Amino acid sequence: MTSVLDRPQGRHAGAAARRRLVVVGNGMAGARAVEEILARRGADQFTITMFGDEPYGNYNRIMLSHVLSGEESDADIFLNALSWYRENSITLHAGVGVDRIDKFTKHVFSNDGRVTPYDTLIIATGSRSHMPPMDGLYTPGGSVKHGVFGFRTIDDTRRMVQHAQQEHHRRAVVIGGGLLGLEAAYGLKSHGIEVEVVHSGGHLMNAQMGPDGGAVLRRSVEALGIRVHTSSRTTAVLGTDRVTGVSLRDRDDIACDMVVVAAGIRPNVDVAVLSGLPVERAIVVDDRLRVQDEDDIYAVGECVQHRGEVYGLVAPLWEQAVVLANHVTGADTSAAYLGSRTATKLKVAGVDVASMGLHGPELDTDEHIVFSEPSRGVFKSIVVRDNKMVGATLLGDSRKVAYLTQAYDRGLPLPEERIALMFDVGGPGEDVGVAELDDGAQVCNCNGVSKKALVDAVKGGCTSVSGAMDATRAGKGCGSCKLLVKQVVEWAADGAVEEDPAASYYVPGIPLDKPALMTAIRKQGLRSVSQVFTALAPGSAEDAKSKMGLASLLKMMLADRYIDERDARFINDRVHANIQRDGTFSVVPQMKGGVTSVQQLRRIADVAEKHKVPLIKLTGGQRIDLLGIPKEDLPQVWADLDMPSGYAYGKSFRTVKTCVGKDFCRYGTGDSTKLGIEIESRFQGIESPAKLKLAVSGCPRNCAESLVKDVGVVAVEGGRWELYVGGAAGAHIRKGDLLATVDDPEEVKLLTGRFMQYYREQANWLERTYAFVPRVGIEHLRAVIVEDSEGIAAQLDAAMQASVDSYVDPWSERDDPLTPGQFRTSLPLTVLPQVPVR
């Protein structure tokens, strides 16, 4: 079947009726303004013509520092390729500058001799690098000396890279220690150039922070091997036909092969001045972004002065473009731009920098909270006035930035304990930060994406981080907000605790929290996952995302009374091995307490040889991992190994790591190895809401890393054992909380089992102990588990015992597959890129 696309015939016929919109400037402001106009059906009203000095489409200027450092190629930073202009029927004169505007006859005169009439004009000429007065900057002919660069355009950047890559160019001086200067220095450093920064201010980035922050930043920058001279003014560029150095006032000359001038920017206002438009520090506009006293001329971006302010950051530009588009198209004639409160969040020379409002206290009554840790490059300063945040500087640690920006923008009430402004005090606080964020808060400052836009994208079906990023362009700018974008998307996908009841569901497909779900299962006598869906799911609908969690819960609750439906299991649990990126599996035999024998090692070696195992790897849990086993070979591998499963694939008890213990270690105070083996023997294969990794150390030196395990045991002098719970050292780092100190290894096993059972019954699906323990509180756990305050200890012990008794080694299924084709290959016929064989 073929179909002909119907073209609206009237569209081109109406071209004559459309007004002529001309945009002078094709940078981020000009192009963004046009995008906003198109989004308001501007194409129906206007024929659009754009002039750009640079012979390209529109690119992301913020990313030039990444191009300089080689992290991105120049092709990657284009926001609108030339095809975009064609697709939107925009006439682009690229590489054509505008000389003059005749505002009376409404014509634009460009330097290619063209005269273009307009009905509505937008000026978005941006700014240029400021060249401060100094000797030797220009050749006698008036052009900038060879080896001297601004840092503003893609051509500047390309020329700088080219110059830096020439063999004999080894040293560079960057004039200016602000944001751009440090970015230039960092970028050049990555080309192996020796870089010195000469800054006239008293400290680095003095526009964004006070002297204390500047000192910490200086330390971080110098640690990169970049030399910094503050309070130094460059008086001359040395050399006749090429750069040989710079002269400083009151200091020795510095020899160099190139000079980058990053001493600020100046608005491009020549055209406006020549054309008789009002210009002070920049082109003067009103709250509609209309040039003062002009009905048909608008201006936007770095070239404008609004209420006395000139902005050099990208975020205000987005806000201006929206207001401008609303007026130009008439979509919302009440729209007004009232100025921007600028909060910057950047990565400068590899250092996270965030700055907003005041740099320091100004009134006697201002509170100033300062934290400084120069050795780690961390500095935080917050200024509070009348219980509202009026300024903050954060260096080297941007975790609280989202919350602080919010507090600054909206004047939120602040926590009484001011330290909570700077640090997450206890518990996993990142989610709280995202949840607290207002809908309108800007998450991505490069592309102006609000939290709401991201959340809407997630609600619209983009439940993957990359999907939401593609849909909104969030995180596609400088990339420094990617972590925050991820947090917002994850938060949005799981549902907000306050707004979305689904957040409390144990699994997404059954609208019940864990206690209610367990009660319903018990009351109705449900014994399989499909029975649970039929009885409890809306419309009795199965839900793929809920199956694994339900299977685990039912097994925990029912032990051997559970009706095991294999389709409810994740592939790992169907075939008792961990699926790898190429669809093969990893096989980890049980090796209790990390203790093995000659026989075991010989057998593992024989199996690895026979099956040509591509990678043999020691795991972090003190076992041996055979990687790259095809599914269909699993039963034979297990048969040849004739060892039980080590459960290195499930949401279950995994392993007990142990140290050498007192038999051999001259420091050991307790038999950690023996106890570790006993714990692993007792709890092997126990299902749980998330994986459980344990350890037993024979002395407080903690060689088995017991303090960062889900359950960690440490022998202490006097034959006593400390029991820690809720530790982690993976994606999260948390030291476990001391649950109890006991005299007897039997007591250790009892409390370990009781804690694990309580966790199995109370924790949310996929909630690791490092989140569960702080959520319920160690005091509560101690009361319930050690002191039996709720009188449920016997019940917990019995339930755990039932689970222990129902243990069957899953690898025994090798002789008698449980389902047809259980171990049949699902791999494509063509072999995929595989993990390289070492």
Next chain:
Amino acid sequence: MSADPTDASEVSTEPVSTKSHTLGPVDQIPFGEGRAFGVDGEQVAVFRLRDGTLRALSAVCPHRGGPIADGTIDRQVVMCPLHQHAFSLETGCSSTGAEPLRTYSVQEDAEQNIVLEYPHIRGNSLA
């Protein structure tokens, strides 16, 4: 657009027809699971829903090549085991931003065999 499998081979005016492949007894697929089959040098994942009906999609995840037949399903979607991309069992479209999977028409015949309608390409006339 269901072609009768008996006369599929006689259609000659169309550049593309479908060809029926019998993939063997349906009970080689457990309820609620999938199995992969090689058809014409391509791999097809066939799923048997818990209501007994069948669905067929291409077996390789467009994201990172994951084995779709090893995925977890419900009545609407299959989730790839590698990175949990979800695809509609009916249309192959992804709800998680991945490229779509190809879908195939599949049913069970009177002898409880799986019958797959696989697009048959004649010559090189088709792009």
